[in-house]
Amino acid sequence: QQQVKQSPQSLIVQKGGISIINCAYENTAFDYFPWYQQFPGKGPALLIAIRPDVSEKKEGRFTISFNKSAKQFSLHIMDSQPGDSATYFCAASVRASGTYKYIFGTGTRLKVLA
Amino acid sequence: DSAVTQTPKHLITATGQRVTLRCSPRSGDLSVYWYQQSLDQGLQFLIQYYNGEERAKGNILERFSAQQFPDLHSELNLSSLELGDSALYFCASSVGAGTYEQYFGPGTRLTVT
Numbered sequence: 001q002q003q004v005k006q007s008p009q010s011l012i013v014q015k016g017g018i019s020i021i022n023c024a025y026e027n028t029a030f031d032y033f034p035w036y037q038q039f040p041g042k043g044p045a046l047l048i049a050i051r052p053d054v055s056e057k058k059e060g061r062f063t064i065s066f067n068k069s070a071k072q073f074s075l076h077i078m079d080s081q082p083g084d085s086a087t088y089f090c091a092a093s094v095r096a097s098g099t100y101k102y103i104f105g106t107g108t109r110l111k112v113l114a
Numbered sequence: 115d116s117a118v119t120q121t122p123k124h125l126i127t128a129t130g131q132r133v134t135l136r137c138s139p140r141s142g143d144l145s146v147y148w149y150q151q152s153l154d155q156g157l158q159f160l161i162q163y164y165n166g167e168e169r170a171k172g173n174i175l176e177r178f179s180a181q182q183f184p185d186l187h188s189e190l191n192l193s194s195l196e197l198g199d200s201a202l203y204f205c206a207s208s209v210g211a212g213t214y215e216q217y218f219g220p221g222t223r224l225t226v227t
Contacts, residue, residue, distance in 0.1 A: 032214045043118070043204050043218035044157070089157060099145075099170045099211045104157040 002027060004092050006105025013112050019077040021108045023090035026071065030092035032100065035064065035075050038087045038107075047088075048075070080112045118143075118207050118219035126225045132193040135222045137205030139186055145169070145208045146188040147216060148180055152201040163188055164211040195226045 005024045013019045023033075032051055036044035050057045050064040050073065057064045063076040077084055090105040119138045127133055139146050148160040150173075159172035163182035174180075177195075182188040192199060202223050206216040 034215070036218075041220075043206075043220045046215060046217065049214065093214060095212065097170060099162060099164070100214060101170060101172070102147075102157075102159060102216065106156045 002094075002103055004090060004103050004105045006090050006108060008108060009106070010109040011111070013080045013110065015080065015082060015112055015114055017080050017112075019075075019080045019084065019110055019112070021075045021088050021090070021110070022072065023074065023092075023105050024070075024072045025092050025103075027092070027094060028071070029094045030103075031095065032093040033064070033066065033073050034091050034093070034102075035062075036089045036091065036104075038089065044089060077110075080110075082112045082114045085110055085112050118205055118217055120203075120205050120219040120222050122222060123220070124223045124225075126227065127195060128227055129195055129197060131195050131226075132191065133195065133224065135190040135192070135203050135205075135224075137188045137190070137207075137219060139188070139205075139207030140217055143207035143209050143217075144186065145211055146182055146186070147206040147208070148174075148188070148190050149204040149206065149218075150201050151204060151221070157204070160190070162211075169211050192224070197226050200224055200226045 034049035035047045037047045038044045061078045066073045087107045091102045093100045144165045147162045160174040162170040180190045202221045204221045206218045
């Protein structure tokens, strides 16, 4: 119940295309859903995040779509660029004992072809 | 500089040894989190400290321990190292104990031979 399932494991997209990464969860206590971007040799960087009281959040070319009833959320990267090639992690956070615990998905390796 | 910093960047050691990884949080952040990232396990939460006190525990082995010092930097101690402990170890920080956003450091790559 604490898992976050992420798919696909890897994704290849042409430059200018739309990259879509999906995550699903079971625990309805999760109340914060961030996406992280990680380049090789670097730490994960917070990209965009959403709370379950909204269905969509957009920041530039990055959009999170959130479906509370289906317990699913997804990251859409519009007009994908070669510089977007990285590993993307979704996460879900649950408040417990006065702190927030992150549960991460297993990651999606995105390659955008020039 | 307000970024999370970690030292060393790389560490190679032998089985059975003990190592210490160091993390300095962003300026003003009171919480430090430690994560292990291995190829087959993804990012696993190990432990959190808030203002010097342990706040939450994840999948941390008994051979591992951590502490946060009065200047808020944190150290992760790994002892009796095994080959399977080879991984990237990340530190993250946040403003408070119950703050949503966590900001990650560049990581320490540990190789146990």
